[in-house]
Amino acid sequence: MNKVEPSFRPGGKLSKLESVYDGMETFLFTPNATSRSGVHIHDGNDLKRTMITVVVALIPALLFGMYNIGYQHYLAIGQASTGWFTMFLYGLLAMLPVIVVSYGVGLGIEFISAQIHHKEIQEGFLVTGILIPLIVPINTPLWMTAVATAFAVIFAKEIFGGTGMNIFNVALITRAFLFFAYPSRMSGDEAFVKIDSALGIGGGTAVDSFTGATPLGQVATSVGDPSMTNVLGEPISIMDAFLGYIPGSPGETSMVAILIGAAILLITGIASWRIMCSVFVGGLAMGALVHAFPSPIYPASMLDPMAQLCLGGFAFGAVFMATDPVTGARTKVGQYIYGLLIGVFAILIRVYNSGYPEGMMLAILLMNAFAPLIDHCVVSSNIKRRARRAAAKE
Amino acid sequence: MATVRLKKGLDIHLLGAIGSNEIAAVDKPKTVAVTPDDFHGIIPRMEKKEGEHVAAGEPLYHDKNHEVIKVVAPVSGSVKEIRRGERRHIDAIVIVPDGNDETVTLDLKRPVEEVLLQSGLWCMLRQRPYDVVPTPGVKPRDIFVTAFDSSPLAPDLDVVLGDKSKYVAKGVEALKGLTDGKVFISIREGQAIDAPGAEVNTFVGPHPAGNAGVQAANLVPVNKGETIWTLDIVTLARIGELFTTGQVSHDTVVAVNGEMVQQPRYAKTVMGADIETVLKNELTNVAQSRIISGNVLTGVKVEIDQWLRAPYRHITIIPENNKPDEFMGWASVNPNRFSIYHTFTTWLVGLSKPRSMDSRIKGGERAIVRTGEYDAMLPMDIYGEFLIKAIISGDIDKMEQLGIYEIAPEDFALAEFADTSKLELQRIVREGLDRLRAEMS
Numbered sequence: 010m011n012k013v014e015p016s017f018r019p020g021g022k023l024s025k026l027e028s029v030y031d032g033m034e035t036f037l038f039t040p041n042a043t044s045r046s047g048v049h050i051h052d053g054n055d056l057k058r059t060m061i062t063v064v065v066a067l068i069p070a071l072l073f074g075m076y077n078i079g080y081q082h083y084l085a086i087g088q089a090s091t092g093w094f095t096m097f098l099y100g101l102l103a104m105l106p107v108i109v110v111s112y113g114v115g116l117g118i119e120f121i122s123a124q125i126h127h128k129e130i131q132e133g134f135l136v137t138g139i140l141i142p143l144i145v146p147i148n149t150p151l152w153m154t155a156v157a158t159a160f161a162v163i164f165a166k167e168i169f170g171g172t173g174m175n176i177f178n179v180a181l182i183t184r185a186f187l188f189f190a191y192p193s194r195m196s197g198d199e200a201f202v203k204i205d206s207a208l209g210i211g212g213g214t215a216v217d218s219f220t221g222a223t224p225l226g227q228v229a230t231s232v233g234d235p236s237m238t239n240v241l242g243e244p245i246s247i248m249d250a251f252l253g254y255i256p257g258s259p260g261e262t263s264m265v266a267i268l269i270g271a272a273i274l275l276i277t278g279i280a281s282w283r284i285m286c287s288v289f290v291g292g293l294a295m296g297a298l299v300h301a302f303p304s305p306i307y308p309a310s311m312l313d314p315m316a317q318l319c320l321g322g323f324a325f326g327a328v329f330m331a332t333d334p335v336t337g338a339r340t341k342v343g344q345y346i347y348g349l350l351i352g353v354f355a356i357l358i359r360v361y362n363s364g365y366p367e368g369m370m371l372a373i374l375l376m377n378a379f380a381p382l383i384d385h386c387v388v389s390s391n392i393k394r395r396a397r398r399a400a401a402k403e
Numbered sequence: 404m405a406t407v408r409l410k411k412g413l414d415i416h417l418l419g420a421i422g423s424n425e426i427a428a429v430d431k432p433k434t435v436a437v438t439p440d441d442f443h444g445i446i447p448r449m450e451k452k453e454g455e456h457v458a459a460g461e462p463l464y465h466d467k468n469h470e471v472i473k474v475v476a477p478v479s480g481s482v483k484e485i486r487r488g489e490r491r492h493i494d495a496i497v498i499v500p501d502g503n504d505e506t507v508t509l510d511l512k513r514p515v516e517e518v519l520l521q522s523g524l525w526c527m528l529r530q531r532p533y534d535v536v537p538t539p540g541v542k543p544r545d546i547f548v549t550a551f552d553s554s555p556l557a558p559d560l561d562v563v564l565g566d567k568s569k570y571v572a573k574g575v576e577a578l579k580g581l582t583d584g585k586v587f588i589s590i591r592e593g594q595a596i597d598a599p600g601a602e603v604n605t606f607v608g609p610h611p612a613g614n615a616g617v618q619a620a621n622l623v624p625v626n627k628g629e630t631i632w633t634l635d636i637v638t639l640a641r642i643g644e645l646f647t648t649g650q651v652s653h654d655t656v657v658a659v660n661g662e663m664v665q666q667p668r669y670a671k672t673v674m675g676a677d678i679e680t681v682l683k684n685e686l687t688n689v690a691q692s693r694i695i696s697g698n699v700l701t702g703v704k705v706e707i708d709q710w711l712r713a714p715y716r717h718i719t720i721i722p723e724n725n726k727p728d729e730f731m732g733w734a735s736v737n738p739n740r741f742s743i744y745h746t747f748t749t750w751l752v753g754l755s756k757p758r759s760m761d762s763r764i765k766g767g768e769r770a771i772v773r774t775g776e777y778d779a780m781l782p783m784d785i786y787g788e789f790l791i792k793a794i795i796s797g798d799i800d801k802m803e804q805l806g807i808y809e810i811a812p813e814d815f816a817l818a819e820f821a822d823t824s825k826l827e828l829q830r831i832v833r834e835g836l837d838r839l840r841a842e843m844s
Contacts (some may be wrong), residue, residue: 035767036731036733037730037731038728038729038730038731038732039726039728039729039730039731039732039733039763039765040763040764040765040766040767041724041727041728041763042763042764043693043723043724043761043762043763043764044762044763044764046827046829046830047812047816047819047827047828047829047830048699048700048701048816048819048820048829049693049695049699049700049702049704049719049721049762050415050417050555050699050700050721050760050761050762050820051763051764051765051766051820051822051825052741052742052743052744052765052820052821052822052823053732053735053740053741053742053747053749053765054742054743054744054746054747054765054766054823055733055765055766055767055769055823055825056766056767056769056772056823056824057733057766058733058734058746058747058766059746059772059773059823061733061734062746129767129768131769131770132769133772170770171770172769172770172772173769173770173771173772173824174770276745277744277745277746278744278745278746279746279773281774281775334772334773334774335772337774339774339775339788340786341775341778344774384789388786388789388805391784391785391786391805391806392804392805394784395626395784395804395805395806396804398624398626399626399627399628402626402629
């Protein structure tokens with residue numbers, strides 16, 4: 010690396026790629042820079058390690074998501090007895106292009122932006138880039154994902170100043186963009202279960218009884234007692250939803266995989282347990298409240314609170330999205346309020362807004378907007394306490 | 404007498420601790436220097452020229468704004484050099500000792516403040532707000548003395564104090580006259596102190612429990628419009644000795660420790676002594692070492708041909724870079740790559756085992772991402788992160804509201820160590836304090 014370094018420095022042949030070179034070098038080797046001012050020793054942790062740990066926490070959800078794509082596929086084309094490895098391989102090949110597009114577009118923009126500003130490439134997109142394939146329905150055309158990713162990275166992140174400066178969660182902005190720009194591709198029968206072949210594997214025609222709607226989608230359009238079925242129209246239980254054998258966005262279906270990720274995030278201390286727990290508490294409380302007043306006009310109100318947590322993107326959002334420290338509340342007290350309100354709003358939107366079968370995305374984005382206000386109120390109490398103390402002396 | 408328990412903060416355990424409290428003798432320094440940067444807030448105006456003779460305790464320079472604040476020579480000798488840096492900034496005033504113990508004796512019948520100013524000991528005091536040498540004529544609300552140092556590999560101040568502890572009571576008596584409030588002395592558990600007239604409190608908890616500013620914030624915090632002074636027990640004893648004998652003792656005991664020191668020990672020398680003499684063959688590998696005058700958190704990097712810096716009681720020597728070109732260090736699972744965070748594995752084997760730490764930053768500077776890192780290291784009723792942001796954005800009202808008057812750069816040293824985003828917090832705080840001071844004057 011040291012040999013080729015000069016050509017990347019200003020004046021060198023490849024100086025336009027300086028940021029990329031720095032990015033690669035700091036990725037491969039710990040920088041040799043020693044402290045010039047202030048403390049002489051530093052903790053070993055840096056943002057690279059932090060972000061990579063989040064990616065590691067996402068791997069269980071990613072792997073299960075791949076398997077489930079294959080599982081749903083072979084179920085839908087009437088070949089449920091296919092081996093698990095083939096199912097996984099199908100899912101892997103189905104997701105690979107989405108991952109490549111997400112990272113390619115996002116990192117490409119980050120690299121260009123870093124070079125324009127002559128800054129180091131920052132690590133924020135490492136996580137965003139893997140979150141996007143996990144929350145975008147598998148049948149979304151790649152060009153849509155590319156457009157949405159570009160929109161989110163530029164308008165939700167770079168114009169605010171890059172990693173650490175954004176107001177809204179970038180991955181959620183990607184999904185929200187898709188959701189509002191191409192609503193027909195984001196829900197219904199055709200969004201979540203891939204029927205055609207993935208890079209040459211699988212493929213076929215759906216069986217006659219096929220229905221590709223997610224359980225929450227089915228509930229939202231049901232009349233009377235909500236019943237949920239799998240892609241073949243057979244009834245499913247909450248246990249299926251807990252384990253993840255249901256249609257949905259790749260990362261969100263398996264509560265088990267999400268909980269493994271949650272454990273990694275909590276043990277490593279990266280995610281705030283205050284936010285994570287209070288989202289679940291808020292969701293449970295609101296779920297119990299709406300369940301206490303069930304109404305056929307709002308079919309989702311008939312779901313019991315535990316089902317609310319297991320279905321849809323609630324758990325995934327609570328563990329991986331709400332806990333984004335950059336867009337969430339930063340004070341301890343604020344984190345309780347922030348999380349609680351996300352849980353409450355997610356269920357509120359889910360149940361009482363028939364236009365949106367899932368409310369987690371909108372709830373988190375809404376609270377992203379309010380997080381600075383919550384923090385402001387908490388910090389104000391400290392300011393007031395200090396002012397009172399000073400006033401008491403006079 | 405109360406016991407204050409602090410939970411926040413961190414004790415960092417480094418290799419190279421001192422085994423015994425024995426004090427080794429070292430040669431008399433070849434040169435001695437006063438470094439004006441040690442006395443923040445003073446703009447030097449020289450009183451002595453190169454080549455002139457000075458006695459120990461005789462003023463070398465005074466403050467441009469307050470001529471009464473004197474910085475004195477620690478030894479008698481001749482001014483060899485006034486070393487200047489960029490824009491004629493005075494880097495150091497170098498004195499060659501003449502071996503005589505010619506020392507200025509002060510008239511103790513004059514007012515206490517005047518004697519302190521003339522003796523040079525005034526410069527060893529710090530004032531909050533702004534963490535500068537106190538402004539003469541401004542009466543502090545209270546005076547806070549810390550009797551222990553909790554920083555990594557810190558010297559035991561009882562050892563540094565030695566038999567001078569007998570002057571502590573006299574020092575309290577002198578300072579009491581300068582404030583309408585109290586003189587607080589904070590000790591750690593098990594420490595004994597004989598200081599009638601002072602309010603003694605015990606502090607339990609990890610570093611920065613030994614910072615006088617942290618102690619003040621947990622006893623009686625500074626409010627806007629108020630002034631407090633902070634100092635350590637060694638300075639207090641020096642003040643006591645001054646008001647007993649009329650002379651300032653410029654002798655000091657220095658802890659020389661750290662991984663790169665062959666035999667960590669205490670050494671008796673003079674304030675501002677040259678590093679080479681103090682180290683005397685203790686350093687094995689100069690090129691690979693970082694010599695810090697002070698502790699690893701707040702000390703100053705010095706070269707072997709430079710001098711001891713205030714508060715003249717500690718030299719730490721750590722490796723400069725003990726793993727050049729470490730391959731993919733961010734992916735390490737080695738517990739020896741020290742981190743207090745659970746993203747690495749150090750916590751699994753325990754954080755209290757002494758470890759080797761070098762001076763690499765181990766990451767690039769980033770925007771603040773993780774939450775609560777600063778608060779966990781700052782045992783004060785202050786939202787550190789919000790205060791830092793207010794300072795960075797230059798919002799003076801917010802800085803005041805969030806309590807910048809209560810802090811000094813040293814209080815953010817641990818947060819700077821722990822910061823995942825690798826921001827230079829002490830520099831940021833110092834710039835904020837300087838900016839505020841300029842605005843307010």
